Amino acid sequence: MEIRQIRYFLAVQETGSFTKAAEKMFVTQPALSTAIKALEEELGAELLVRKPKRISLTPAGLRFRDRAFAILAECNAAKRDLMDVRDQRQLRLGVLDTLNTPPVNALLHDFRMTYPDVLLHLHSGSKGDLAQKLGQDKVDLLITSLSGEEESHTTLPLYQERFVLFVHRQHPLATRASVHLADLHELPFVLRKNCEVLNEGKRVFLSEQAQPHLTCRTEEDGWALSMVQNNLAAAIMGETINAPDVVKIPIVDFGLLRTVGCLWRAHSDPLGVKQFTDFAAQKSWAMAV
Structure with a gap:
């Protein structure tokens, strides 16, 4: 077993393609395929499910992937030493x-x-x-x-924080001591697609039969915060975030914490x-x- 074979295998599992993996590793596709085939023969198990559209891992490949990560980590640690x-x-x-x-x-x-x-x-x-x-x-x-x-x-x-409602200081809910998610029904709302509690938020909205008006879907917290600061929408974010003109309100039926x-x-x-x-x-x- 050679380190280059392990690197080739991990490149294929990451890209899902022999062609893309070969480009990533700066080798020809036949050379990469031959090396991985030799690795499979040495291990006595097929590691990859070879399909026209995307290469995936076999059960043996899934088990070997964790070992492969550990082997490379040890090699890199040895180099650092x-x-x-x-x-x-x-x-x-x-x-x-x-x-x-x-x-x-x-x-x-x-x-x-x-x-x-x-x-x-x-x-x-x-x-x-x-x-x-x-x-x-x-x-x-x-x-x-x-x-x-x-x-x-x-x-x-390090610390824990709640998820709270962020609104502009002139928002209709800004003077409230607390809110329920149902209070957001039909109000402009930013959906943060990378939010850790996104699925739980959707579940509570459904259980409360509340449907906020989704004016923005974003993966960028900075963009979501900008929408709030310009009084264009409300958002649910971690309470340690601070910004001018923004009011943070506890959510009664959404008491989730992140550590x-x-x-x-x-x-x-x-x-x-x-x-x-x-x-x-x-x-x-x-x-x-």
């Missing part, structure tokens, strides 16, 4: 794209000021995108929302991850909502 100290002063951080919030921004700013010799490489994306980057060892550490099902020795909870924290792999760079998580643990008490 042999680098000089100067090159090790880097940390690749993946930040959930819905966490452009004051607590997270303050944490990153304070870490940068405290450790100016550490070069931070930031990657943003959805929860699924970041999980894949972590599995492929493209990032060392994630700042994301935790489900509670992660391994405790590779997680660090924000750090997540890393057991094979991640131990020096950089420990340095950041130790710092974050000391700061988390001040970040509590």
Whole structure:
């Protein structure tokens, strides 16, 4: 088994195509196909379901994928161990794209000021995108929302926050001490497609027979917040977000919380991850909502 075969296999599972995988790895398609076939023969199992439109993984391929990620992570860790100290002063951080919030921004700013010799490489994306980057060892550490099902020795909870209603200070609901989702019936509303509790919100809207008027569907929190600030629509967002002219109102029938924290792999760079998580643990008490 060769590292290049593992890289080729992971490229195919990521792209779903031998052609795209070959382009990604800068090899010819026949060379890539031959290498993966030799890998399957060595393992004694077919890893890929070869279909005209898209290549998918067999059950054996699904099991091998996790092993492949771990093998590459170990190889990358071994390379890092042999680098000089100067090159090790880097940390690749993946930040959930819905966490452009004051607590997270303050944490990153304070870490940068405290450790100016550490070069931070930031990657943003959805929860699924970041999980894949972590599995492929493209990032060392994630700042994301935790489900509670992660391994405790590779997680660090930082703080919890509620999801609340964001409206402009001149919005009809702005003076309310609290609202129900039914109060949003037929009112302009921004649907945040990357919201962690999107499905739960839809369920409550249906149970309350409330149908807000969806004026915008977006994956960008900045755009949703802009709609609120211009009094064009309301939105449901994490309560730690702040903006001028915006009022945040508790939602009575939508008391969901998200736990924000750090997540890393057991094979991640131990020096950089420990340095950041130790710092974050000391700061988390001040970040509590």
